[in-house]
Amino acid sequence: MTLLETRTTTHQLETRGLSLGYGDRLVVEELSLPVPTGQVSVVIGANGCGKSTLLRGMARLLPPAAGVVLLDGRDLHRMPSRSVAQVLGLLPQAPTAPEGITVADLVGRGRHPHQTWFRSWSAADEQAVTEALVLTDTLELAERPVDELSGGQRQRVWIAMALAQQTDLLLLDEPTTYLDLAHQVEVLDLLTDLNRRRGTTIVIVMHDLNLACRYADHLVALKDGHVVAAGPSHEVVTPETIAEVYGLTARVIDDPVSHTPTVIPVGRHHCG
Amino acid sequence: MTALREAPTALPADPVRGVRRNLRRRTVLTCAGLLGVLAAAFLASLVVGDFPLGVGDVVASLTGRGTRASDFIIYDLRLPRVLSGLLVGFALGMAGAVFQTMLRNPLASPDIIGITAGASAAAVTALLLFGLSGVAVAASAFGGALVTALAIYLLAWRQGVAGTRLVLVGIGVGAVLLSVIDFLMTRAQVNDAQVALVWLTGSLNGADAAALRPLAVLVVVVVPLTLWASRTLSGLQLGDDTARALGVGVERSRLLLMLFAVALAAVATSVAGPVGFVAFVSGPISRQLTGTAGAGLVPAGLVGAAVVTLADFAGQHLLPLQLPVGVLTAAVGAPYLIYLLLRTNAASARKG
Numbered sequence: 231m232t233l234l235e236t237r238t239t240t241h242q243l244e245t246r247g248l249s250l251g252y253g254d255r256l257v258v259e260e261l262s263l264p265v266p267t268g269q270v271s272v273v274i275g276a277n278g279c280g281k282s283t284l285l286r287g288m289a290r291l292l293p294p295a296a297g298v299v300l301l302d303g304r305d306l307h308r309m310p311s312r313s314v315a316q317v318l319g320l321l322p323q324a325p326t327a328p329e330g331i332t333v334a335d336l337v338g339r340g341r342h343p344h345q346t347w348f349r350s351w352s353a354a355d356e357q358a359v360t361e362a363l364v365l366t367d368t369l370e371l372a373e374r375p376v377d378e379l380s381g382g383q384r385q386r387v388w389i390a391m392a393l394a395q396q397t398d399l400l401l402l403d404e405p406t407t408y409l410d411l412a413h414q415v416e417v418l419d420l421l422t423d424l425n426r427r428r429g430t431t432i433v434i435v436m437h438d439l440n441l442a443c444r445y446a447d448h449l450v451a452l453k454d455g456h457v458v459a460a461g462p463s464h465e466v467v468t469p470e471t472i473a474e475v476y477g478l479t480a481r482v483i484d485d486p487v488s489h490t491p492t493v494i495p496v497g498r499h500h501c502g
Numbered sequence: 503m504t505a506l507r508e509a510p511t512a513l514p515a516d517p518v519r520g521v522r523r524n525l526r527r528r529t530v531l532t533c534a535g536l537l538g539v540l541a542a543a544f545l546a547s548l549v550v551g552d553f554p555l556g557v558g559d560v561v562a563s564l565t566g567r568g569t570r571a572s573d574f575i576i577y578d579l580r581l582p583r584v585l586s587g588l589l590v591g592f593a594l595g596m597a598g599a600v601f602q603t604m605l606r607n608p609l610a611s612p613d614i615i616g617i618t619a620g621a622s623a624a625a626v627t628a629l630l631l632f633g634l635s636g637v638a639v640a641a642s643a644f645g646g647a648l649v650t651a652l653a654i655y656l657l658a659w660r661q662g663v664a665g666t667r668l669v670l671v672g673i674g675v676g677a678v679l680l681s682v683i684d685f686l687m688t689r690a691q692v693n694d695a696q697v698a699l700v701w702l703t704g705s706l707n708g709a710d711a712a713a714l715r716p717l718a719v720l721v722v723v724v725v726p727l728t729l730w731a732s733r734t735l736s737g738l739q740l741g742d743d744t745a746r747a748l749g750v751g752v753e754r755s756r757l758l759l760m761l762f763a764v765a766l767a768a769v770a771t772s773v774a775g776p777v778g779f780v781a782f783v784s785g786p787i788s789r790q791l792t793g794t795a796g797a798g799l800v801p802a803g804l805v806g807a808a809v810v811t812l813a814d815f816a817g818q819h820l821l822p823l824q825l826p827v828g829v830l831t832a833a834v835g836a837p838y839l840i841y842l843l844l845r846t847n848a849a850s851a852r853k854g
Binding site (some may be wrong): 332335 | 518740
C-alpha cells in the first residue's frame with residue numbers, strides 16, 4: 231500500500247449561533263462559522279479571544295451554552311462519542327503523556343475509536359500506527375519512552391497519535407507553541423502534506439501571524455468571541471484588521487517567499 | 503523531520519509489531535513469575551505453622567485424602583487465611599491501579615484518599631457505638647467505603663472531577679475519618695477497643711471460611727466487570743481532553759470504574775481491615791516489572807496478592823513477634839509514600 235492514498239473528504243463541520251463559556255462567563259458568543267472542507271483553516275486572535283475555547287467547542291470538549299456544532303448536518307453533541315472520534319480528531323494544547331510510555335504505545339492509543347472490546351488490536355491498527363510514525367518521521371523512536379524525547383520530537387509523536395486516529399477532520403490547538411522556528415515549519419509542512427495528499431480538513435489555532443498567513447487556505451480572525459474577518463489571508467490580514475484584533479499598529483508587506491501577507495508590527499521604539 | 507517522505511510503495515518491516523510483542527511478552531512473563539511466587543507462598547503458608555505439616559500431608563488434605571487433624575488445620579485454619587490474603591491483596595492491588603491510572607496520580611489510591619478509612623470508621627462505629635459484630639460489621643465497612651467514595655466524589659465535583667482535587671479532598675476526608683476513629687477508641691471499653699484495633703491496622707487473624715465467601719463473590723463478579731470497564735483507561739490516562747477526542751465518555755467511564763474499584767477496596771477492607779499501602783504500591787511495582795505504562799490491572803492484582811501473602815507469612819512466622827499484616831505492609835509502603843512526596847515536590851519545584 232502507499233502512504234497517504236487520496237481519499238475524498240465529505241465530512242463537513244460548522245458552528246451555528248454557537249456560544250461557549252465557563253460557568254456564567256461566555257467566551258464565544260453566537261458564532262456561526264463554516265469550516266471549509268478539504269482546506270487548512272487557521273484561527274488567530276489575541277490572548278483570551280476565545281480561539282482555543284472555540285476549538286474545544288468544535289471538538290465537543292465543551293458543551294455549547296447556546297447554538298450547535300454541526301457535523302454533516304447533525305448536532306455533534308448528540309452523536310455517539312465513538313462515531314464522532316472516527317471522523318473528528320483533536321490534538322489538545324500541551325497534552326501530557328503517562329510516565330514511561332513508549333512512542334509506539336502512545337501512538338497506538340490513537341486507534342481507540344476504531345477498536346472494540348472484542349476486537350482490540352488488528353492489522354489495520356498496526357498499519358495505521360506505522361503509517362503515522364513514518365509520516366511524522368518518528369519510526370526510529372518507536373521503542374523510546376516519550377519523556378526522554380526533545381520538545382520537537384514529542385510534538386511529532388502527539389501529532390502521530392492524532393494521525394493514527396485517521397480522521398477526515400483534524401483540529402490542533404497551538405501545535406507549534408514551544409517549538410523552535412525550524413520545528414514549527416516542519417510541523418506545518420507536515421499538516422499541509424496531510425491536507426494536500428489525503429484531503430484532510432485541518433483547523434489550527436496558532437499565534438504566529440506570519441506562519442498563519444503562509445499556511446492558511448482560510449484564515450479566521452477572532453476578537454472577544456466574535457469573527458472579525460474570515461477568508462484567504464490576503465483579504466483578512468490588513469492593517470485595519472490587525473488594529474482591530476490586536477489593538478496594534480502594523481504594516482502589512484508581501485512575504486518574499488510565499489507571497490502571502492507579512493505583518494510588521496509598529497511599536498513605540500525602534501520604529502524610525 | 504524531512505518534511506513528508508515521498509510515498510514509498512511499501513511500509514518498512516514493522517517495528518511497531520515488534521515493540522508491542524516485546525511488551526506483551528514481558529507482561530506475560532511477569533504474570534507467570536508472580537504466579538510462581540504466589541504458588542510458593544501459598545504452599546509455604548499451608549506447610550509452616552505451630553503444628554508443622556509435610557508437603558505430602560498438605561497435598562493429601564487438599565486432594566481429600568488427609569487425616570482428620572491435617573484436614574482441620576488446613577481447611578479450618580490455614581487455607582481460609584491464605585486464600586483471604588491472596589484475594590484481599592488481589593482486590594486491593596487492582597483497585598489501587600484503577601484509581602491511580604484513572605486519576606493520573608500515583609497518590610490517588612483508595613488507602614491514601616480516605617476510602618479504606620471510611621470503611622474502618624464505619625466498622626468501628628458499628629462495633630463500639632451500636633455493639634454490632636461479625637457480618638454486620640463487615641457490611642458496615644463496605645457501606646462506609648461506598649459512602650465515603652461518594653462524598654469525596656461530590657465534594658471534588660466542579661463540572662467534572664480533576665485528579666488532583668479529588669486526591670486533596672480525599673486526603674482531607676480521610677483525616678477527618680481517622681479522627682472519628684480515634685475519638686471512638688478513646689471512649690471505648692478496653693475489651694471493645696481491642697476488637698476495634700483490627701480496623702486500624704488490617705489483619706488476617708479473623709479470616710475464616712465465612713469471611714471468604716464475600717471475597718469469592720467479589721472475584722467472580724467485580725473483577726471481570728472492572729476488566730470490562732478498563733478498556734477506557736488507556737484513553738483516560740492521557741488526560742480528559744485527549745480521552746474525549748478519542749471518543750471516551752469521560753465522566754461515565756470514570757464513574758463506572760470508580761464504582762467497581764471502590765467495591766473491590768470495600769470488600770477487601772470489610773474482610774481484613776485497612777491493610778495499608780497495598781493498593782498504593784501494587785500498581786507502581788507491577789509497572790516497574792512489566793515495563794509498560796498501561797494500567798496493567800491483572801499484574802497489579804497479582805503484585806497485591808504477593809505483597810499481602812508474603813507480608814502475612816513474614817508477620818506470622820519470620821519475625822520474633824507476631825505482627826498483623828497491616829503493620830508489615832505499612833512498613834514497606836510508608837517509605838515509598840515519602841519517596842513519592844519528595845519526588846513530586848522536587849518536580850514541582852523544578853517546574854515552578
